[in-house]
Amino acid sequence: GMSLTFEQANLDYARYYAEAFRQAGDTGTADVLDVVYSEEIGHVKHGLVWFERWREPAVTAFEAWRAILQPPLSPARGRGLQFDREGRRRAGLDEDFIRQVEVAGESRGRPPTVRVFNPSCDHRWLHGERHPLPDRARAIEEDLDTIPALLARTDDCVLVRRRPEPAFLHQLARAGCAVPEFVLDGDPLQPPPVPHRHLSGVEPWGWDADAQRRFTPLMERVTETDRPAAGRAAVAEQVNRKSFAVPLLAALLAERADERLSAPSTVGVVCASASDALQALRRRVASMDLPAVVKGDHGASGRTLLRVRSPADLALAQAWIANAFRHQPAVVVEPWLQRCVDLSVVGVVDREGRVASATVTRFLTDARGQYQGAVVGRPWFALPPDVVRFCHGDGSAPRFAAHTLGDAARAAARALHQEGYAGPFGVDALIHRDAGGLRLRPIVEVNARTTMGHVVASLARRLAGGSQGLWLLLRREDIGDPADFARRLTALAPLERAGPAARPCLRSGVLFGNDPASARRVVALMAVGRTPEAILDPLGRAGGDALRERVAALLEPPRPGTHDGL
Structure with a gap:
């Protein structure tokens, strides 16, 4: 642990602080740190020689090193404030080991939150715990199991079926995203093998009976005083019903009495x-x-x-x-309403029934109402002028839609609190047309779980000023081989960043939400640009004109006279 962990990290620290003292004019201290740096290369090399003699040759050096580290030690402890590849090469570490250390994301002391992508909670609420998940749905769930990483902090754990490749993790890090610890979770009948003794929380995508059974042992490790109570699955099943939203909508429409609403x-x-x-x-x-x-x-x-x-x-x-x-x-x-635009407001309801971090997003659906993606950034991006004017109260109430959806979120949060629910939630809404023009339906349904809207809200905070994004779930039948498509698209739309290196903002390019190298059915990505054409053109060149047209169609509201509804 000493040579390959702390002394490897000192390669980064010695170089970083030597440069800092040199810039401050203290060349004497900088020279001393240069000597420390050279000595640390020898120390790492010495430890590596003995490590190679002792380790099992059947596994990679990185995996063998990870296996012998006992929490709170982790590969992340082998990295400092900046990453020095050359020093590691001089110490004899191979390129795979160096790439893995660069993107290793594990707890450095704070108890982690455990996150897992289990969107099949909708299926479980409908059919029960023992009903088999359709093969296609299971494959998509497995493909997208890294999605919670986009909501995580560096110290968190994300449960996955396959460990992501370093290239995927590197693009997350380059985009300024936290790279959490990925824990292999291969046995759905057993509690997840999370190695940490203390946890800050346990956050599945949604609480169903399966999640409660598997995560109850982990809840015993939660250090917070308001650890999750038993029975969360039953509460979630109750409040995720379509019928839960009906009286909320009726009350809000009666209270507002606004002709601009449904x-x-x-x-x-x-x-x-x-x-x-x-x-x-x-x-x-x-x-x-x-x-x-x-x-x-x-x-x-x-x-x-x-x-x-x-x-x-x-x-x-x-x-x-x-x-x-x-x-x-x-x-x-x-x-059945004539849908124009799908909206949602997402946030977190706390244990007092208050809403934290409420954000309005716009999601994209196909003709059957199935989720295809979302607009990242300003939700009114690329909408027709009449729809934009309507959302801003035709000039008389610039935040009409946003304020109304905020009221809907607060009403939903109060109702969720009364039923005993606390945690992430979203309220779906829509703009529709009738004989009198455009109308806002502020509550379509309430989702008492994490939603893709939370992911979109998190990604929006990474955009540079003036840039927009499209979050898309692209099917294999639309893009061909996912890994080949990803290589073409990355070459056409490399990430361009703005701002400080420690907290970069994304000006343009593409960021993948799951690893295309292992995806079987679907690839999640955010394409970033300043105009619709700047976003759509690389997608079309990488995936063909049909893909470009399909994505462009998602941005366009249905034409008046066509019934495409809830």
Whole structure:
């Protein structure tokens, strides 16, 4: 541990402080530190010689070194304030070892927060813990398991199925993102093998029964006095229902009485039985209030819903509703709105019911309402002028949309607090058109979990002034081999940074959210530029015109007269 950890770190510290003293005019101290630097190269080399004699040759030098370090020691302790590659090369460390040390992110003393990407919580709330996850959904979950790294601090742990490659971690570090510790988590039936005795918290993407079972042993290590209470899965299952949002929307529309908001008559009806749902649909048919939509109480990304366009669809609706009640406690019947823009406000509700870090984001969906990505930065980017004016109150209330969504977030936070929930949450909203023009629907649904909106809000803080980003989930069928696509795109759009090296801002280029080298089905990335063309052109050149057109279409609101709704 001494030679390859502390004395390796001293290569960085000696060079850094020698330069600092030299710039301050103290050449004597700088000269002494130069001598220390030269001696430390010898010390590291001496330790490396014995380490190579003792270690198992079947594993890499870096993995063998990582395995013998006992917490709180970690590979991150072998790195100082700046990274000196040349000194490490002179000491005999190989290039793979050097690359791994440069991006190693592990706790240096603060108890870490454990994070895990388990978006299948939506599936578990609907079908139960033992229902198998579809193969495609499982593959996507595995591909994207590094996403929580974009929310993490350096001291945190992210659970993954495969350890990311150094090249992926290097681009995170170069973008100014924290590089946390990645802990291999291969057995879903066992508690995660987190090596730390004390933790600051445990934050799965969402709390379901599976997460509570696996993470309960880890909760015992949480050092904070308000460690998570038992029963979080049951609370999350209750507040993540579509029906939870219905009375919140009704109350907010009644309180605001603003014609720029959705009409109170568009608020959905919560139906606790198949007969109630059919009656609600028949009332809409009788009043010619169609199209309508029936939503299952649980579901995500446009799944578990049925659109009813005409009276002829009632027979299909009756069978669909009967089947839905085999799995769902309720359904919601409401009008199918002519969607224009999808918005969300994300934040954290604390244990007093207050909202922290509320941020408005704009997310992008396909024609079926399935999530495709989001705008990073100003949510009004590339919107038609009439929509931008509407969001800013047509000049009379410059923050009309933002203030209204802030009110929605606070209303949701109070309701979540009353149900016993604390933690990350998001409120989906939308702008839609009706005969009177544009309308803001401030609450579509409440997500009591981490969402991609939280990731987008975190990424937005890394943008340079004047730059915008698109956060995209790109499928293999649209880009071909993920690793080849990533190489082409990186060559066309390398990261360009602004600001100090310690906290750079991104001016242009591409940042990957998961490792393209191991992705099987989907690649997550943020493309950055100052104009839509600057973002779209490299995507088209790397992935083809069809990809460029598909992404460009996501930015365009549906044309008036087309029904593309919730």
